[in-house]
Amino acid sequence: MLHIGIIGLGAIGQRLIKKFKEHPDVEITAVCDRLESLARETADALGGVPVYTDYQSLVADQRVDLIYVAVPPKFHHPIVMDVLRAKKHVLCEKPLANSLDEAKEMAQAAKEAGVIHAMNFPLNYEQGATKFAQMISENYVGKLRRLHLTMHFPEWPRFWQKNDWVGEREQGGFVLEVGVHFIQQTLKVFGDIKNIQTRLELPDDPQKCETGVIATGELEDGTPVLIEGLSQIAGKEHIAFTAYGSEGILSLENWGELRGGKNGEGLIAISFGETKPNRLIDELVKAANGQEAELYDFDLGYRAQEILEELRKM
Numbered sequence: 001m002l003h004i005g006i007i008g009l010g011a012i013g014q015r016l017i018k019k020f021k022e023h024p025d026v027e028i029t030a031v032c033d034r035l036e037s038l039a040r041e042t043a044d045a046l047g048g049v050p051v052y053t054d055y056q057s058l059v060a061d062q063r064v065d066l067i068y069v070a071v072p073p074k075f076h077h078p079i080v081m082d083v084l085r086a087k088k089h090v091l092c093e094k095p096l097a098n099s100l101d102e103a104k105e106m107a108q109a110a111k112e113a114g115v116i117h118a119m120n121f122p123l124n125y126e127q128g129a130t131k132f133a134q135m136i137s138e139n140y141v142g143k144l145r146r147l148h149l150t151m152h153f154p155e156w157p158r159f160w161q162k163n164d165w166v167g168e169r170e171q172g173g174f175v176l177e178v179g180v181h182f183i184q185q186t187l188k189v190f191g192d193i194k195n196i197q198t199r200l201e202l203p204d205d206p207q208k209c210e211t212g213v214i215a216t217g218e219l220e221d222g223t224p225v226l227i228e229g230l231s232q233i234a235g236k237e238h239i240a241f242t243a244y245g246s247e248g249i250l251s252l253e254n255w256g257e258l259r260g261g262k263n264g265e266g267l268i269a270i271s272f273g274e275t276k277p278n279r280l281i282d283e284l285v286k287a288a289n290g291q292e293a294e295l296y297d298f299d300l301g302y303r304a305q306e307i308l309e310e311l312r313k314m
């Protein structure tokens with residue numbers, strides 16, 4: 001049994017709690033949030049597990065093997081560093097940190113601690129992105145001509161994200177929050193991105209995050225990468241990660257839909273067929289048992305952070 005402690009019980013913390021609860025090989029052993037009412041409510045809903053408002057007490061709890069850190073980005077560094085000092089396994093929310101220096105220190109400390117250090121990049125464990133990666137590796141689009149990420153939000157923060165940080169320049173913004181998932185997918189499926197040039201649209205209020213980005217970069221072989229995003233616009237949220245190739249187009253849209261077509265044909269919805277991705281929690285359990293597992297570690301989180309910081313340069 002893998003004993004999990006959770007720090008941060010907000011929107012995403014609650015989402016993963018559901019998955020941990022369903023898994024026969026893990027147990028939620030303790031929870032922590034600095035909001036006492038939320039911490040107590042969550043602990044009660046879990047049948048009265050030990051509850052803390054001070055994360056250091058959870059880190060020190062001897063019953064906990066792996067700590068899931070689901071607090072806003074600027075708190076990842078201090079908390080994860082303490083988890084690593086305690087030599088406990090850690091699952092950290094994305095982005096790894098709130099600056100490159102922090103991310104570097106965390107990746108280094110994780111390596112030295114010799115523990116499992118995984119990031120929660122959920123696209124890797126979903127059918128759409130898994131099928132996308134598989135079709136690209138099977139050469140569906142032919143030779144890649146351009147990679148294009150579109151992120152359009154009628155409203156940022158979205159209605160379900162009305163917290164005090166995701167709309168702020170310090171640690172929020174859609175480039176960081178949403179862009180990171182597709183930067184990670186790019187690193188995984190297509191390799192590194194170099195030569196980034198970026199132009200942000202920033203509101204007058206210096207506290208508020210970007211409302212637009214247009215950035216270009218290139219893959220190792222020079223294939224252009226175009227990243228563009230806008231918020232506070234008409235229409236619906238639209239996110240598309242599109243590979244244009246010599247033979248066709250493949251697009252992962254709105255997180256879980258795939259559309260594609262060969263040159264000369266229209267684009268059609270592509271079904272996932274038998275695609276059966278691994279599941280994050282199974283993979284954590286495997287890793288804790290010393291088996292090979294599909295996890296995305298802090299080194300990858302660090303590289304993604306380097307790219308994100310370039311995209312967010314003002």
Ligand SMILES: NC(=O)c1ccc[n+]([C@@H]2O[C@H](COP(=O)([O-])OP(=O)(O)OC[C@H]3O[C@@H](n4cnc5c(N)ncnc54)[C@H](O)[C@@H]3O)[C@@H](O)[C@H]2O)c1
Binds near residue numbers: 010033055075
């Ligand atoms: N992987 C994903 O798909 C995904 C999706 C959304 C958010 N996230 C990431 O998850 C993290 C949390 O996002 P969220 O939307 O759940 O935020 P949120 O604001 O809804 O929740 C964060 C919680 O952390 C608590 N907290 C803050 N500092 C703390 C501390 N020092 N000790 C204990 N508790 C503390 C807050 O009280 C709050 O309840 C962020 O890093 C975000 O980028 C990831």
